[in-house]
Amino acid sequence: MRAPDSGLPLQFEHTRVEAGNRRILDIEALTIASGAPTAVVGPNGSGKTTLLRIGMGLLKPTAGRVTWGGRENAAATRRAFLFQRPVMLMRSAASNIDYALASADVPRAVRKRKISELLALVGLSDFEARPARHLSGGEQQRLALARALARDPELLLLDEPTASLDPAAAKAVEDILREVAGRGIKIVVTTHDLGTARRLAGDVVLLHRGRVIEHTLSGIFFTQPKTEEARRFQAGDLLI
Amino acid sequence: MRKLKHAFVIGATALALALSQNVVAQDKSIIVASTTSTVDSGLFGHLLPLFKAKTGIDVRVVSQGTGQALDTGRRGDADVVFVHARSQEEKFVADGFGVKRSAVMYNDFVLIGPKSDPAKVKGSKDITAALVKIRNAGAPFISRGDKSGTHAAELNLWKIAGVDIAKDKGPWYRDIGQGMGAALNTASASNAYVLADRGTWLSFKNRGDLIISVEGDKRLFNQYGVMLVNPAKHAHVKKDLGQSFIDWLISPAGQKAIADYKVGGEQLFFPNATVPGA
Amino acid sequence: MNMPASVCIFSEELTYAVTNAIKFRGVEIVFLSAFWMLITGDPALYRIIGLSLYVSLTATLIAALVGLPLGALLALKEFRGRIAAVVFVNALMGMPPVVVGLAVFLLLSRSGPLGSLGILFTPRAMIIAQAILITPIIAALARQTLADLWVQYRDELAAMNVSTAGSVATLLWDGRFSLLTALLAGFGRACAEVGAVIVVGGNIDGFTRTMTTAIALETSKGDLPLAIGLGAVLLVIVIAINAIAWAIRRTGERLAGAA
Numbered sequence: 001m002r003a004p005d006s007g008l009p010l011q012f013e014h015t016r017v018e019a020g021n022r023r024i025l026d027i028e029a030l031t032i033a034s035g036a037p038t039a040v041v042g043p044n045g046s047g048k049t050t051l052l053r054i055g056m057g058l059l060k061p062t063a064g065r066v067t068w069g070g071r072e073n074a075a076a077t078r079r080a081f082l083f084q085r086p087v088m089l090m091r092s093a094a095s096n097i098d099y100a101l102a103s104a105d106v107p108r109a110v111r112k113r114k115i116s117e118l119l120a121l122v123g124l125s126d127f128e129a130r131p132a133r134h135l136s137g138g139e140q141q142r143l144a145l146a147r148a149l150a151r152d153p154e155l156l157l158l159d160e161p162t163a164s165l166d167p168a169a170a171k172a173v174e175d176i177l178r179e180v181a182g183r184g185i186k187i188v189v190t191t192h193d194l195g196t197a198r199r200l201a202g203d204v205v206l207l208h209r210g211r212v213i214e215h216t217l218s219g220i221f222f223t224q225p226k227t228e229e230a231r232r233f234q235a236g237d238l239l240i
Numbered sequence: 241m242r243k244l245k246h247a248f249v250i251g252a253t254a255l256a257l258a259l260s261q262n263v264v265a266q267d268k269s270i271i272v273a274s275t276t277s278t279v280d281s282g283l284f285g286h287l288l289p290l291f292k293a294k295t296g297i298d299v300r301v302v303s304q305g306t307g308q309a310l311d312t313g314r315r316g317d318a319d320v321v322f323v324h325a326r327s328q329e330e331k332f333v334a335d336g337f338g339v340k341r342s343a344v345m346y347n348d349f350v351l352i353g354p355k356s357d358p359a360k361v362k363g364s365k366d367i368t369a370a371l372v373k374i375r376n377a378g379a380p381f382i383s384r385g386d387k388s389g390t391h392a393a394e395l396n397l398w399k400i401a402g403v404d405i406a407k408d409k410g411p412w413y414r415d416i417g418q419g420m421g422a423a424l425n426t427a428s429a430s431n432a433y434v435l436a437d438r439g440t441w442l443s444f445k446n447r448g449d450l451i452i453s454v455e456g457d458k459r460l461f462n463q464y465g466v467m468l469v470n471p472a473k474h475a476h477v478k479k480d481l482g483q484s485f486i487d488w489l490i491s492p493a494g495q496k497a498i499a500d501y502k503v504g505g506e507q508l509f510f511p512n513a514t515v516p517g518a
Numbered sequence: 519m520n521m522p523a524s525v526c527i528f529s530e531e532l533t534y535a536v537t538n539a540i541k542f543r544g545v546e547i548v549f550l551s552a553f554w555m556l557i558t559g560d561p562a563l564y565r566i567i568g569l570s571l572y573v574s575l576t577a578t579l580i581a582a583l584v585g586l587p588l589g590a591l592l593a594l595k596e597f598r599g600r601i602a603a604v605v606f607v608n609a610l611m612g613m614p615p616v617v618v619g620l621a622v623f624l625l626l627s628r629s630g631p632l633g634s635l636g637i638l639f640t641p642r643a644m645i646i647a648q649a650i651l652i653t654p655i656i657a658a659l660a661r662q663t664l665a666d667l668w669v670q671y672r673d674e675l676a677a678m679n680v681s682t683a684g685s686v687a688t689l690l691w692d693g694r695f696s697l698l699t700a701l702l703a704g705f706g707r708a709c710a711e712v713g714a715v716i717v718v719g720g721n722i723d724g725f726t727r728t729m730t731t732a733i734a735l736e737t738s739k740g741d742l743p744l745a746i747g748l749g750a751v752l753l754v755i756v757i758a759i760n761a762i763a764w765a766i767r768r769t770g771e772r773l774a775g776a777a
Contacts (some may be wrong), residue, residue, distance in 0.1 A: 058676055081677035087670045090692040090774055099688075103678045131774055151678070271639055271720075280739050285723070302639055302720035316628030317638050421738025428740070446740030474628055476636060 007068040007078055007155050008186055009033040010055055015064035017050055017210075025050050025061070025210045034154075036202020037177065037187035039218070041194065043239045047210040048190035049084070052157050055188060056081045068155075077104070080153035084160040086144030088132035093124055093143050096132045100150035118146040122176055138169025145176060149185075156180065158189040162196055174200060194234065198222055206230050208239055269298035270481045273310075273318035275389055276419040277347075278464070279303035281439030281508055286501040291488055297481050305388030305419065313337055313467070316474030319482035322466045322489075324389035324437075329465045338467035343518035344489050345498050345509045347438050349393055349460040352424070353379075353453035354431035361433075367457040368401035375403055378412040380432035382423050385415035389462070394435045397459065424450070437462055439508040463518060464509070466490075489513070556751055562724070567755065570728040573641055573715070574708035577648035578656075581704050585653040586697060589660025590686040594668045604661065610654035615647075619714030622647040626718065639720040644728070647714040652704035659700035664689045667696075695767045695774070702763050709756055729755075 010032040017025040025047040032038050032055070040048050053059040054066055057076050068074035089096050094115050101111045119125045122142035127135060132143055141161060148156060161177070162170035177200060181187050191197055197204055197218070204221040206214040206229065213229045214221065225231050233239050278284055279301055288299050304312060306323040313321040314337045321338065323329060332338045351370060353361065359379040361370035374381055384391040398405040405413065416426055420440045427434040428448040436444075441452070454460075466486050471477040488494045495511035502508065512518045556563060592604055624630050626638040626646070637643050667689055675685050690697065712730035719726035721735060729752040736745035 056677060058673070076679055083673060083677070087674050089671070089674075089688070092774075100678055103675075103680050103684065148677075271722075276738065279723075280735075298725075300639065300720070300722040300725050302722060315630075316633070419738050421735075421740060425737065425740055444740040446742050476628065476634075 006034075007074050009069070010155065010188070011065075011067045011070075012051075012054070013065045013067070015054065015061045015066055017047075017054065017059070018062045023210055025054070027051070027064070027210075027212055030205065030212055030215060032186070032188055032205075034184075034186050036218075037181050037189060037200050038203050038205060039197035039201035040188065040190040040205045040207060041192065041197050041233070042207035042213075043233070044192065046207040046239075048192075048207055049159050050210075051207065052081075052159050052188065052190055055155075056157050078152065078154045080148035080151040080156050082141075082144055082148045082156070082158040082161055084163060086140060086147075088135070088140055088143065091132060092129050093119065093132050093135065094128045096143060096147055097150050100147040104151045106150070106152075114150065118149055121149070121179070122146040123172065136169075138165050138172060141165060141169070141173055142176065145173065149180065153185060155186045155188070158187065160190055160192070162191070162193065170196075194222075206233065208233075268296055268481065269300055270319040270478050270485060271300045271302060271317070272320045272322055272485070273302050273304060273308075273312040274322040275306050275309060275324060276303045276421065277324070277390070277437040277440050278322065280419075280421055281437075281443050282503065283439065283498070283501055283509060287489075287494075287497055290497050291485065291494075294488070294493075295484055297485065299485060303419075305384070305386045306390075306392065307387030310337075313469045316469060316477065319469055319478045320466060320485055321469060322464065324462055324464045325392045326463055326465060328389075328392065329467060333467060337470055337473060339470050341465045341467050342486060342490050342513065343515065344464045344466050344513055345495075345511045346461060346463045346518070347509045348455070349390065349435055349462050350438050350441055350452045351433060351454035351460075352427060352436050352441060352450050353433040355449045355451055356431065357453065359433065362451075362453050364454050365456045367397055367454050367459055370454045371397060371401045372403060374412075374433055375408060378410060380430055381413050382427045382430075382432045382434040383413060383415045384420065384423050384435075385417040386419065388419070390420060390435060390437055393462065397435070400459065439503075442503045442506060442508060463512075553747065553751065563751075565724060566727055566729055566732050567751070569641060569726070570709060570730070570752070571755070573644045573728060574648060574705055577645045577652060577708045578701060578705040580645065580649040581653040581656050581708075582701055584649075585656030585704070586660050586690055586700075587686055588653075589657040589662075589700070590664050590689045591682075592657065592661040593664035594672070594685055594689065595682060604658075607654050607661070608658045611658050613651060613654070615651055615711040615713035615715075616717065618651045619647050619717030622650065622714070622718050638718060639722060639726060641719070641726055643718040644715045644726060647718045648708040648711070651711060651714055652708050655707055656700050656704040659703055660693075660697055663696045663700060664693050667693050695771045698763050698767045702760055705759070706756060709752065 012027045012030040015025065015027045016023065040051060042048055050059065054061055056079055058081070065072060089099055091099065097115045097118050098111055101114055106114060116125070119128060122145055124139060124143055124146065127139065132140065135143060145161070158177070162173050165173065174196065177187060177189070189196070189200065201218045203215065203217050205212060206221070208229050214225065214227050216226070221230065222234065225234060229239060274284070280303070284301050291297065291299060302312065302318065306325045306328060309321055309323050310328055310332050312318045313332065321332070322344070329338070329341050333341050351361070351367060353359070359370070359374040359377040361373050364370050383394060395405065414426070414432065416423060420436060421444065423434050424436060424440070424444050425446055426432070428446050428450050431449060433453065466489055468479065468482045468486060469477045471479045490513035495513055498509050498511045499507065592600065592607065622643060623638065625632050626635065626643050627633055628636070628638070671688065675688065680688065710730065712734050715726070715728055716731045716734060719728070719731065721727050721731040727735070729748060733745045733748045736748060
């Protein structure tokens with residue numbers, strides 16, 4: 001057995017998405033490499049979610065290329081996605097993770113151990129047998145995170161993971177993400193919360209009207225933004 | 241996915257078990273296509289336990305109109321046909337669908353009508369005169385209209401009475417296309433005349449205002465015959481079991497059992513297997 | 519196995535006598551005749567009830583094995599002509615039982631293509647006819663239920679790379695309590711129909727006589743009180759089964775956190 005080919009970097013080349021005659025995404029070139037988390041920021045409707053879905057392979061671009069580790073048709077086995085409003089299967093918390101493990105072809109024998117590990121990682125060990133839909137919003141978000149991690153991803157894409165959470169719950173999620181990133185999993189997270197981006201990200205992509213306005217290291221983005229849009233966005237002006 | 245597979249396996253197994261269960265019970269049984277009159281009158285309920293006790297054979301009776309019962313035999317869906325329309329029976333045998341027709345018993349038809357008797361036929365012994373009066377009075381009349389033995393007998397009586405019913409029928413003549421019971425229910429509900437076999441009439445419970453208007457005419461005689469479906473046409477016919485049922489029906493024991501069946505103290509069917517030409 | 523017919527005739531007449539004796543006290547009392555048979559443990563009646571349940575439950579099981587996956591596929595698989603297929607399956611819900619019965623009859627008749635099976639006028643023929651009758655009902659109702667669930671699940675399952683077959687299984691499992699309604703609708707229809715079973719079963723006493731064909735027979739014998747009484751017994755049985763199923767659904771949903 002040889003190690004599977006890496007799905008990184010994630011590269012977009014002349015990638016366009018159109019709905020009718022409206023252009024939702026238009027990316028000349030964007031490379032997301034392994035390393036610290038990448039934050040994709042921008043106002044609502046700037047194309048963040050669309051970018052993320054294409055990065056997962058859930059959506060095919062209208063034109064252009066997307067490659068994972070240089071390959072266009074790479075299997076999505078080591079990619080995982082966390083939706084903004086994750087849907088829990090109508091099963092227990094443990095079964096939700098078990099389902100993800102099974103769908104990633106994890107052998108039955110090791111699943112029990114993995115479930116405990118993942119539940120512990122997201123701090124839900126006590127909720128193992130609880131119906132997933134009976135958990136609170138923050139708990140569901142963390143369970144969804146555990147479910148995504150069950151796929152043993154090298155690339156984890158998260159769509160506004162803290163948007164609908166109160167600060168305490170958001171912090172819990174961010175802590176887990178930091179822990180996950182520390183294990184070498186590449187995180188790409190969309191957020192309109194600059195605080196999240198500042199706390200988590202190694203690099204930042206600013207999207208506006210479907211275009212990449214700026215892609216730079218987090219330290220540079222927040223101290224010496226190159227573009228007018230980035231300055232205004234950080235100043236809290238309404239980018240329209 | 242595995243769960244679904246399990247469900248399929250369990251379901252399929254249960255199904256196989258369920259469906260195989262009644263194979264065993266099918267061992268010694270025959271299917272008899274007969275008429276509503278023999279079933280609805282309760283005759284078979286009386287005869288079959290006696291026959292079963294003697295031979296161990298289960299007789300499964302499907303009750304249909306005579307025409308339909310003969311069709312069932314023609315298709316090979318029954319082993320024995322037991323009906324009452326002599327000319328059709330003879331044709332059935334002549335066409336090679338039946339082996340041999342044996343006369344079994346007779347009863348008679350009666351003309352049923354409302355107590356109020358709008359056509360003034362009550363007490364008559366002349367069925368054709370009564371039918372003509374009904375036609376002339378335009379009194380409601382229910383016809384089976386289902387190609388049954390009773391329907392055939394009714395059409396034949398109109399013909400003898402000189403009435404071309406196909407031409408003469410008006411709103412008073414209601415062709416319902418259903419069994420004897422349904423015809424009696426309809427007559428009861430609409431105070432109409434109807435031709436019925438005596439057996440069904442005697443065991444019919446929803447009479448309302450209906451009474452017997454005409455009886456005793458020789459032309460109301462109703463002969464039953466029985467035939468084995470021809471194994472040469474349908475190889476699966478249970479020849480031996482079917483024949484033993486026929487043999488029993490026309491044996492002294494079977495004939496006595498038929499004579500013994502009474503409803504409200506009245507004998508319904510009269511065995512005549514030994515009468516030549518019946 | 520077979521009870522002497524004299525027993526049923528006796529009890530039938532007894533029932534009739536009882537019914538007649540109490541008739542004048544009010545129409546509602548006619549129901550008592552059939553319940554009287556139920557209480558006194560009339561073996562013929564119990565055999566009829568048993569056969570009705572056996573035939574209809576088996577038919578429901580078969581129809582579920584076909585109809586549920588079919589409904590799930592119609593809910594989640596996008597293919598050309600899907601809308602036409604959905605319309606077609608929905609339309610089949612309105613199939614007249616007699617037509618189904620007739621088709622199965624012609625199929626199973628000794629002169630028909632499957633005549634060599636020799637199962638016309640047996641409970642098996644009735645099961646086949648009812649299964650065909652209610653498969654579209656179960657499939658159509660399952661599709662409706664599962665389409666709603668699929669809207670929720672589609673993205674998550676896609677992100678988990680779940681195959682079509684896996685998605686079907688997931689929908690069926692997670693929707694199992696809601697699907698009970700579809701099964702009950704199918705079972706109810708199977709239990710209530712008379713047109714198909716009377717044609718393919720032949721209403722043979724002690725062998726293929728069900729509640730509904732017995733009701734048809736008693737009606738044709740003019741014993742309307744007994745027919746109505748049998749109808750009431752059928753209704754009570756169906757209500758009981760529905761109540762049990764709903765209890766299962768409520769409890770199950772609560773425990774699984776589906777509600």
